[in-house]
Amino acid sequence: MTVYTGYLAIHKFEAELERELEIRGLKVAMKKDRLYLVEGNHPQLIWAQMTAFDLEFINITSINDGAKKLKALGRNWGLFTVGHHRRAQLIQDELPKINKKPIPFRHALPSMPMGFWTLWGPDQMLATQKTSSPFALGEMDFQEDKEMPPSRAYLKLWEFFTVYAPEAIHGGVSIDVGSCPGGWTWVLRTLEFDKVYSVDKAPIEKRIMDLGRIDFRQESAFGLDPKNFEEIDWFCSDIICYPERLLNLVNRFREAGKVKNFVCTIKYQAETDWENTLKFLEIPGSRIVHLHHNKHEVTWFLKGANS
Ligand SMILES: C[S@@+](CC[C@H](N)C(=O)[O-])C[C@H]1O[C@@H](n2cnc3c(N)ncnc32)[C@H](O)[C@@H]1O
Structure with missing residues (x-):
């Protein structure tokens, strides 16, 4: 089975990721939206908001079948849609809810792995539990302090x-x-x-x-x-x-x-x-x-x- 490394470019910085892939000699096998797939196992890149390792294609027969197959692989799943948005969301709705609450400064990081998946075609998912971040799609938010800091830096x-x-x-x-x-x-x-x-x-x-x-x-x-x-x-x-x-x-x-x-x-x-x-x-x-x-x-x- 072919595995891929998936690089999710940061919104508006797709050109930076493309240049980095080129500098690293990584050839893009497939791309949809901001998601770039490179065949084989490769390291995390700077301009990817999340790197998804060991991605595999998984065929599904229904929404239930998709959810069942993801649940069999792990608990937490961050969805990035590249099409078939409604169908993908219906599968995501069948999965355990993930905690997206902002965290306090220096809070311990989630210890459970955070998976990454997408519905590549209507009956084909791309999924892995091995990713570069414990936060869904690498997005983390803090319980901000709106009083003391004089800038958002x-x-x-x-x-x-x-x-x-x-x-x-x-x-x-x-x-x-x-x-x-x-x-x-x-x-x-x-x-x-x-x-x-x-x-x-x-x-x-x-x-x-x-x-x-x-x-x-x-x-x-x-x-x-x-x-x-x-x-x-x-x-x-x-x-x-x-x-x-x-x-x-x-x-x-x-x-x-x-x-x-x-x-x-x-x-x-x-x-x-x-x-x-x-x-x-x-x-x-x-x-x-x-x-x-x-x-x-x-x-x-x-x-x-x-x-
Ligand atoms: C993005 S701001 C820093 C914001 C700051 N980290 C914060 O959290 O409030 C960049 C700062 O670099 C400073 N800067 C530019 N050239 C400098 C230099 N040669 N020496 C010291 N500071 C310099 C600017 O005056 C500016 O205040």
Whole structure:
């Protein structure tokens, strides 16, 4: 039986996924809507909101038969429709309900696998229980804080520390570069760091400063000298700048050997800068993901840089 890896492109970023497939030498065997199928087993890609591994075609004789076959494979199913929408929804309605409630920051991730399925033809499903995310179609939502954070950028850091760095933080130092108006600094302040350096050419909001244990520096992050800092547990950047400039800054701090962990947003202008994105990926042990809360930008991170 032929298996496929399914890549569900992010809405409006289909061109990025297509370019990434090309760069990785992955040939698209079939495509419907935002779903790209590549024959065989392949790794997760940055510009796929969900990667579905070991996808198989399954023939069905009725709505009941479809639901029965999916239930036999697993409990949780996220549906992406590529056609036959009503029939697909009727099958989905027969399946156990999935919890789509927004979660709090740092909430434990669902432990049950989240399957992916679609009705490819009226009598043919494509399904797998092996996917890249415990959330249906890779979409996660938070119980937002509508009062404290001065911008919605905080949701990116919430998602990062919930999904990719859920380990507890006990003290230590973090630095937030490109911090104005203060959303990320606020998130870092709510974690248990002893001290948060916050750097931007523009000031952060006073009510964030008033939280205390924040050392705000109003200057360009590109002029920072790693020598002037103690050991940094988390180096966080959400600076609006060319990826190459960010890469140089990150490399300066890496070479100084002072930083344990990095999380940085790589932001793009009109075009995605693949050249520098791939240079970030060459940094050993690091990863790039497109968070659900990222737009035309991706998140690069490196944990345990000094180990
Ligand atoms: C997207 S905003 C950051 C939002 C912030 N993370 C938050 O949660 O509120 C990008 C910031 O990068 C800052 N920036 C641009 N160039 C900079 C530089 N050379 N040094 C420091 N900050 C810079 C801008 O002033 C802007 O405040």
